[in-house]
Structures are given as C-alpha cells and as structure tokens.
Amino acid sequence: MEAIKLKLIYPEDKIKEPILSRVCKNFDVEINIRKANVTDTIGWLELELTGEEDQIEKAIKYMEEQGIEVSPLEGQVFME
Amino acid sequence: MAKVKALKCKECGKEYPVEPIHVCEYCFGPLEIEYDYDEIKKNISREKIEKGPKSLWRYIDLLPVENPTVGLSAGFTPLIKAEKLGKRLGLNNLYIKDDSVNHPTLSFKDRVVAVALSKAKEFGFDTAACASTGNLANSVAANSAASGMKCYVFIPANLETNKIIGSLVFNPTVVAVEGNYDDVNRLSSEVANEFGWAFVNINVRPFYSEGSKTLAFEVAEQLGWKSPDAVVAPLASGSLYTKIWKGFNELKMLGLIEDNPPRMYGAQASGCSPIYKAFKEGRDWIVPEKPDTIAKSIAIGNPADGPYAVKVAKESNGDMEVATNEEIIEGIKLLAETEGIFTETAGGTTIAVLKKFAEKGVFDPDEVVVAYITGNGYKTMEVLEGHLDRPIHIKPSLQEFKEKVIGQKVEK
Numbered sequence: 500m501e502a503i504k505l506k507l508i509y510p511e512d513k514i515k516e517p518i519l520s521r522v523c524k525n526f527d528v529e530i531n532i533r534k535a536n537v538t539d540t541i542g543w544l545e546l547e548l549t550g551e552e553d554q555i556e557k558a559i560k561y562m563e564e565q566g567i568e569v570s571p572l573e574g575q576v577f578m579e
Numbered sequence: 580m581a582k583v584k585a586l587k588c589k590e591c592g593k594e595y596p597v598e599p600i601h602v603c604e605y606c607f608g609p610l611e612i613e614y615d616y617d618e619i620k621k622n623i624s625r626e627k628i629e630k631g632p633k634s635l636w637r638y639i640d641l642l643p644v645e646n647p648t649v650g651l652s653a654g655f656t657p658l659i660k661a662e663k664l665g666k667r668l669g670l671n672n673l674y675i676k677d678d679s680v681n682h683p684t685l686s687f688k689d690r691v692v693a694v695a696l697s698k699a700k701e702f703g704f705d706t707a708a709c710a711s712t713g714n715l716a717n718s719v720a721a722n723s724a725a726s727g728m729k730c731y732v733f734i735p736a737n738l739e740t741n742k743i744i745g746s747l748v749f750n751p752t753v754v755a756v757e758g759n760y761d762d763v764n765r766l767s768s769e770v771a772n773e774f775g776w777a778f779v780n781i782n783v784r785p786f787y788s789e790g791s792k793t794l795a796f797e798v799a800e801q802l803g804w805k806s807p808d809a810v811v812a813p814l815a816s817g818s819l820y821t822k823i824w825k826g827f828n829e830l831k832m833l834g835l836i837e838d839n840p841p842r843m844y845g846a847q848a849s850g851c852s853p854i855y856k857a858f859k860e861g862r863d864w865i866v867p868e869k870p871d872t873i874a875k876s877i878a879i880g881n882p883a884d885g886p887y888a889v890k891v892a893k894e895s896n897g898d899m900e901v902a903t904n905e906e907i908i909e910g911i912k913l914l915a916e917t918e919g920i921f922t923e924t925a926g927g928t929t930i931a932v933l934k935k936f937a938e939k940g941v942f943d944p945d946e947v948v949v950a951y952i953t954g955n956g957y958k959t960m961e962v963l964e965g966h967l968d969r970p971i972h973i974k975p976s977l978q979e980f981k982e983k984v985i986g987q988k989v990e991k
Contacts (some may be wrong), residue, residue: 503769508867520898533607534590536864544863545607552662559687559765568867570761571768572607574816576780577710577733577760579875 502549505559506570518565519544526558527551537542545572581623583643586785589611589887592637597643599702599777600621601784609883610785612643620833625804628762628796628835635690635793641829642793643786648700648870649726650693654793658949664917664930668937672947674807675914676798678954679922684721684745685955686876687794687819692779693720694790706776710767712742713876714954719779720749733778735763746907750987757860780816788818788884795826798949799836806838808946811933813853813925814845814899814955815877817884823951825889841949843897844941845888846932848872848907848924854885857897858892873962874906874924876954882944898941902931908966910934911956920955929953 509518514537519530528550534543549557562569585594590608601610623640631637636647636656648846657677665673678687678850691971692715696707709719723730730751735758747753756763771778778977779787799806807828811945812820820843846871847855853865865885882888892899900908910930915921922930942948956963973979981987 504602504772525694527684533605541864541866568881571765571780571883572602573768573784574761574885575879575881576767576778576883577764578715578780578815579711579713579878 501552501555501556502547502551503561504572506546506572506574507542507544507562508570509537510566510568510573511540513566514539516565517531517566518562522558522561525561527554528558534554580613582640583612584615584618585612585613589658594924595800599699599782601740601782608937612785612789614641614643616829616832623833623835625800625835627687628800635693635790638793641739641796641826642694643789644694644697647693647697649696649722649728650683650689651694652759653790654681655688655797656681658798659918659920661918663948664914667917668934669944670937670942670948671945672796674802674947674949675888675918675920676794676949676951678794679920679926679952679956683725684714684717685958686718687791687951687953688714688718688950689722690793691787692718694817695779695783695787696722696726696728696777698786699783700726700728702777702783704775704777706731706774708733708774708776708778709780710734710763712738712746714881714958715779716743716746717888717958719873720746720751720841722750723751728777733763733767734967735760751904757987788822790945791819791822792826792829792952795815795823799827799830805947806836807841809842809844809942810949810951811844811846811896811929811936812951813877813929814847814882814888815852815879815925816882817886819951819953821846821884821887821891824895840962842893843891843895844932844936845897846890846929847899847901848874848877848928849901849903850874851878851880852901853880853900854882854888858889858899863889872907872924874902874907875959876923877925879926880945885896900932902928902935906931911963912966914952917954920952922952923954923956923959924962925954926952926956 532546588603588608591606661673681689708731714803736755771781830836851870866880905925909925
C-alpha cells in the first residue's frame with residue numbers, strides 16, 4: 500500500500516460534480532481529506548490518497564482528465 | 580539548552596521533534612523551526628557575530644544547525660551603495676545585496692543548500708537530492724561533491740543536456756524522467772517521502788528555508804545594525820521573501836536592531852505571477868499557473884509559500900508588482916550599465932519592479948532601500964541575444980578607427 504499527500508484545485512465549472520465520490524467508486528483507493536475550502540467560485544482540498552500504486556496513478560489521471568489541478572502537497576519543487 | 584526547541588506547524592501549532600519531516604500529520608500545514616529565543620538571547624550579541632567567520636555561519640545562533648560541515652564559505656556577499664542606479668531612480672540611499680557572487684555556485688541557493696546539507700549530515704544522511712536544472716541543482720551538486728555526499732538530480736527527459744552542464748560537472752547522478760515538469764514534481768515528492776535522502780526543498784525544507792534569513796542578517800549588519808526602510812526581493816516559491824521578513828523580525832526581537840523591520844516589496848514575472856495575483860485579488864490561496872516567462876529561475880507556478888508571502892506583504896505594509904519579459908531584459912541592462920553587476924532574469928525582474936515602485940513614488944528619496952540580487956547573469960546569457968549593441972566592425976586601419984569609432988573627420 501502507498502499513501503500520497505495531494506492538493507487538488509477545482510475549476511469553477513467542476514465544483515458541483517461529485518468527482519471524489521466517483522474516484523472512490525471507480526478505483527480501489529481511500530481518501531482522507533485534511534483541509535478544504537469550497538465556495539461558489541473555487542474549491543481546493545488537501546488530502547491523503549491510499550491504495551496500491553497503480554490504483555493511485557489511475558485515480559490521479561482520472562482527476563486530471565476531469566480538469567482538476569493535482570499537485571503534491573509541497574507545491575512545485577522542481578526549479579529551472 | 581538547545582537553541583531549537585521543536586518543529587511547529589505553521590497552521591495548527593502542533594509541535595514535533597526535530598527530525599527530517601516537513602508536513603504536519605494532522606492538518607498538512609508546513610513545519611517551521613521553533614527556536615528558544617530566551618536561550619538564544621543569552622548567547623547572542625553584535626560583538627559575537629562580528630567576531631564570527633566571514634560567511635553566513637556567523638549567524639549560527641539563529642540557524643537550525645549545531646555543527647556546520649557543508650557550504651562553509653557561503654554568504655557574506657557584498658552590500659553595494661548603488662549611487663548611479665539610485666540617481667536614475669531618484670533614490671539617495673539605494674543598496675544592492677549582491678548574491679550573484681555567492682560561493683560556490685553564484686546564487687542565493689548556496690545559502691539554503693549550506694544549511695540544508697549541514698543539517699542533513701547531522702541527521703546522518705549520506706545522499707542529497709533535488710529536482711532542478713538551474714541554480715538549485717548547481718548548488719546541491721557542488722556542495723555534495725565538496726562534502727562527499729552522494730547526489731541525485733531529477734530533470735525532465737526532454738531537456739537538452741547543455742542546460743545542465745553546470746551541474747553535470749560535479750558528477751551527480753542525473754535522473755531524466757520521461758514526463759513533463761509536473762511528473763518530475765510528483766515523482767520527487769514520492770521519492771523524498773520514501774527514501775532516506777535529504778531532498779533539499781522537500782523533507783529538509785524547514786531547515787533549508789531558514790538559510791534565507793541570513794540575507795536579512797547580513798544586510799542589517801552591513802548597514803551598521805540597522806534595518807532598511809524597504810526591500811525589494813523576487814518571489815518564486817515565496818520562501819526567500821518570507822524568510823527575509825522573519826530574519827529582520829528576529830533581529831528586532833533579540834534587540835540586535837532597534838528599527839522596525841522593512842516594508843517588503845515582492846517581484847514576479849508577469850508570465851508567472853500566482854502570488855502577485857493572490858495579493859492583488861485579496862485571496863489567501865494560490866491558483867496554480869503554467870509559467871510562460873524568460874525568468875525561469877523564479878517561474879514557480881504552484882508556490883508552496885505563496886499564501887505566507889501574501890501575508891508578509893500585508894503585515895509589512897509592502898506591495899507586489901510584475902515585470903514583462905522586455906522589462907526584465909531592461910532591468911538586467913540597467914543594473915549592468917549603472918552598477919557593473921550582471922544578474923540573471925530574477926535580478927532583472929527585481930530591478931524592473933524596483934524601478935516601477937520608484938516611479939510610482941512609494942519610496943521617500945532619502946529612505947534606505949535594498950534590492951536583493953539573487954543570481955548571476957553569466958549562467959543564462961542567451962536571454963540577452965539580440966538585445967545588446969553590436970560591435971563596430973572596422974578594418975585594421977587607424978583611419979577607419981578614427982572615422983567609425985571616434986567619429987573624427989579624416990582629411991584624405
């Protein structure tokens with residue numbers, strides 16, 4: 500089992516969709532939300548995703564396809 | 580008694596032992612060093628600092644390291660009174676803090692890496708790592724080589740190798756990841772959290788970022804133990820900017836300076852300005868951006884310390900501005916032509932923003948203003964191609980020299 504800490508940022512048009520619920524139904528992962536702020540114009544969440552590596556990868560890919568910005572909790576660590 | 584009490588969550592305040600960890604397990608907030616300032620106050624004085632080594636380690640009482648072993652010559656860079664640039668901008672007391680000549684790799688990263696890897700050695704790590712193609716990789720690779728640590732550098736695979744020659748020369752293991760910057764980013768975070776390595780801006784980040792405080796300490800000491808009225812600094816992850824503020828506040832709290840800490844002015848490139856936008860829009864959260872700017876060394880689209888930088892700008896009565904690519908180039912040229920300092924695009928951004936604020940009249944002409952120059956222009960000369968005067972071509976003849984160069988009329 501792997502665990503990864505992520506920050507998700509939702510665009511305005513996706514806030515009303517139950518994307519995380521679908522992630523749990525479609526992939527064998529568990530989600531533990533630690534911090535969140537959701538309003539009518541923006542939504543961001545910090546959470547831990549637990550599961551086998553391939554399931555985590557697929558879940559992240561799915562969320563990105565839905566238009567969610569998925570980044571590690573640390574933000575951008577890569578520097579040019 | 581130890582000067583460092585614990586690591587403390589910046590959000591919820593929960594305390595943790597001093598270990599290579601960086602995130603609060605409860606609220607996921609970032610961890611910060613919690614010092615015992617009462618204990619530090621008993622030991623620290625201007626005189627003691629002045630007798631210390633001519634490096635950032637003269638401020639060891641305010642750094643989270645007991646026994647420095649890496650980057651022993653980092654810091655203590657020149658603070659230059661910028662008379663000519665000041666005259667152009669209508670500022671009588673303008674100074675440049677010149678980290679373009681930091682040792683050993685010519686950027687402010689030598690400060691943070693010195694602190695991160697010295698602490699990493701204390702923790703018993705034998706391997707350093709980072710994800711970078713620029714100043715950070717240069718410094719991690721050089722300092723690892725000099726201190727006998729193994730070094731891993733992560734980069735995207737589609738990159739031209741000549742971009743990383745300045746790191747390859749130190750012989751690190753370079754891992755070229757098949758994917759984009761976001762993929763490198765996520766893999767780095769996973770590696771940092773799984774392997775027993777010092778990933779400089781991930782698992783030892785609380786220690787790494789403290790190194791930037793020395794940019795405040797040195798300026799205060801070099802001004803004769805005074806705080807400037809205002810400083811201008813670049814904003815990338817937001818860490819440098821917030822730590823400069825913390826540094827001045829610590830000096831004030833410990834009685835090493837009497838003045839209030841400076842107003843903090845932040846500079847971003849308009850092609851990557853998520854912190855500037857959050858500040859201007861009154862948000863305490865960051866909307867990530869895909870960077871599109873020549874200022875690569877500060878192009879952080881998803882900056883970890885962005886919300887804290889916004890807070891510092893407000894608290895210090897400061898402000899933030901952005902500079903376009905053209906303005907950044909003009910900033911590089913302006914600093915070079917007036918002060919003889921060749922900075923990279925981050926410095927160009929800082930000078931461009933300094934100029935904008937000066938023109939807006941946010942500084943009183945006699946105020947002490949310090950601009951932080953964080954990197955060296957000789958590393959990224961290609962950005963200036965096509966923006967500089969060309970040589971005057973002549974034949975090897977004195978007559979042509981007089982005519983074409985000096986502008987004399989020569990009788991034939």
